[in-house]
Amino acid sequence: MNTQLIMDYLSELSRNNNREWYHANKNDYKKATIEFEQLIQALIQEIGKFDSSILHNNPKDLTFKIVRDTRFSRDKSPYSPAFRAHISSKGKLPVPVGYYLMVKPGNQSFLGGGLFADMFKDATTMIREYIVQNGGEWERIIHEPEFERYFTVQGTVLKNVPAGYEKEHPQAEYLKYKSWYLEYPLKDEEFDDPETFPVKAAEIFRIMKPFNDYLNKALADFQMPAR
Numbered sequence: 431m432n433t434q435l436i437m438d439y440l441s442e443l444s445r446n447n448n449r450e451w452y453h454a455n456k457n458d459y460k461k462a463t464i465e466f467e468q469l470i471q472a473l474i475q476e477i478g479k480f481d482s483s484i485l486h487n488n489p490k491d492l493t494f495k496i497v498r499d500t501r502f503s504r505d506k507s508p509y510s511p512a513f514r515a516h517i518s519s520k521g522k523l524p525v526p527v528g529y530y531l532m533v534k535p536g537n538q539s540f541l542g543g544g545l546f547a548d549m550f551k552d553a554t555t556m557i558r559e560y561i562v563q564n565g566g567e568w569e570r571i572i573h574e575p576e577f578e579r580y581f582t583v584q585g586t587v588l589k590n591v592p593a594g595y596e597k598e599h600p601q602a603e604y605l606k607y608k609s610w611y612l613e614y615p616l617k618d619e620e621f622d623d624p625e626t627f628p629v630k631a632a633e634i635f636r637i638m639k640p641f642n643d644y645l646n647k648a649l650a651d652f653q654m655p656a657r
Contacts, residue, residue: 431468433621435461436513441535443496444511452509459496466493466513466533469628474517476632477529481639483519484528492522511535523654525553526646529635537617541631543638544611545645548586553652554608558595560648565601571640580637585609610645612638 439462443452452459470489478485494514500506511534518528530542545553561568572583586608591597595605604610614634621627 431472431624432465433469433624433627436465436469436533437535437618437621438462440511440513440533443509444535447507447509447511449508462513463493466515469533469624470515470517470531472624472628473529473531473631476628477517477635479632480636484517487517487521489515492517494522512538525550525649525652525654527642527649529638529642531631533621535618537615539616539618539621541614541616541634541638542611543635543642544583545585545609545649546611548609550652550655553649556652557607557610557645557648558592558605560644561601561604562595562599564644565599567644568601568604571644574640576637577641580614580634581612581641583607583641584611584613612641614638 439455439458442455442458446452467489470492474484474487474489492515494516496509496512498505498508498510500508513533514531516522516524516528516530518526520526524545524547527543527545530546531539532542533539545557548554571577572581583604588606588608591599591602591605596602599605620630
């Protein structure tokens, strides 16, 4: 596994974010993609030591395209100079929540978990209702010292507690959220050793697992909207 090849390709793509360069260097993209898939396979094996539900995944099915949808964006760069993957019991779908990796040179890489997508209103409602009924468990998870050492809960947040929920509820601040996720930033040099990175990354994911488990219990009956 050559993580330097991944970083080098993405750095070059960032400097040459145009279709001409991309197609002229398509073989380099393919090589970098193979290395990234090998990295994801190594991660799957390490995560599988504490979460066997993800072991069946094929890395090819967990990655996202680098081609950007620029229709509604001011940034018309055709490609996203990052490799991304989401590892869960049902692949890369946003629900159930799982373990997210983004590799982006310039110290912009991170490990993530939780629900990033706030466009699924049913999912937001399910999690709010679960927090209302299971606030004590929520507090224990997010205030576990090891958890607090690495994470703070992030997400899209409303200004006020949404209608239908008590403003004085003990977890009122978290009921304002539309999404609940975690991010652990990674520096470029953390990819220098391809043997140790999956082990270190999996340890971060292990610490985040109770948070993911909590959200997945809330989302047990969630159905992805039909396209």
